[in-house]
Amino acid sequence: MSKPLLLVAAAALIDADGRVLVTRRPAGKAHAGKWEFPGGKVEANETPEQAVNRELREELGLEPCERCLQPFSFTSYAYDDFHLFMPLYLCRQWDGFAQPKEGQGIKWLYPNQITELDLVEADIELAQELADRLPSGRRFAV
Numbered sequence: 285m286s287k288p289l290l291l292v293a294a295a296a297l298i299d300a301d302g303r304v305l306v307t308r309r310p311a312g313k314a315h316a317g318k319w320e321f322p323g324g325k326v327e328a329n330e331t332p333e334q335a336v337n338r339e340l341r342e343e344l345g346l347e348p349c350e351r352c353l354q355p356f357s358f359t360s361y362a363y364d365d366f367h368l369f370m371p372l373y374l375c376r377q378w379d380g381f382a383q384p385k386e387g388q389g390i391k392w393l394y395p396n397q398i399t400e401l402d403l404v405e406a407d408i409e410l411a412q413e414l415a416d417r418l419p420s421g422r423r424f425a426v
């Protein structure tokens with residue numbers, strides 16, 4: 285029997301220092317305690333970009349810039365109960381400071397640190413791709 289296809293959209297927010305925001309799924313949700321990129325399910329009346337921006341507002345209190353979402357990669361991943369299709373965007377511009385609005389943990393980490401986290405399964409390869417394609421660590425000696 286084929287599994288339902290779930291369209292989710294997520295973003296790697298990158299700060300001026302090259303760190304990326306990751307969030308930890310709160311208790312009570314599927315994959316609780318695992319780390320992922322902010323985002324969520326794409327609703328019937330919206331584009332993936334609108335979904336990312338809505339989720340960034342709802343989950344983190346950020347006001348992103350819709351045109352600033354840059355396609356980076358995607359995952360097409362078979363979980364036991366559904367098949368996930370998830371584009372991952374890069375975003376370097378937004379208004380506000382990230383605050384966990386839904387009980388989730390949040391961390392700003394360099395891409396090579398994200399690969400060390402206990403990530404949701406579908407994000408393991410995406411995190412490796414970020415580490416391979418984005419600079420990691422401080423760019424300037426202190």
Ligand SMILES: Nc1nc2c([nH]c(=O)n2[C@@H]2O[C@H](COP(=O)(O)OP(=O)(O)OP(=O)(O)O)[C@@H](O)[C@H]2O)c(=O)[nH]1
Pocket residue numbers: 292293294313314315320321322323324325368370404405406407
């Ligand atoms: N937001 C987000 N979800 C991801 C990522 N990777 C990944 O496998 N997922 C999965 O995509 C599914 C949908 O995410 P979601 O956050 O909107 O859904 P949810 O389970 O919280 O449901 P709900 O918002 O209806 O309560 C979840 O099963 C989640 O584990 C990711 O990087 N970001």
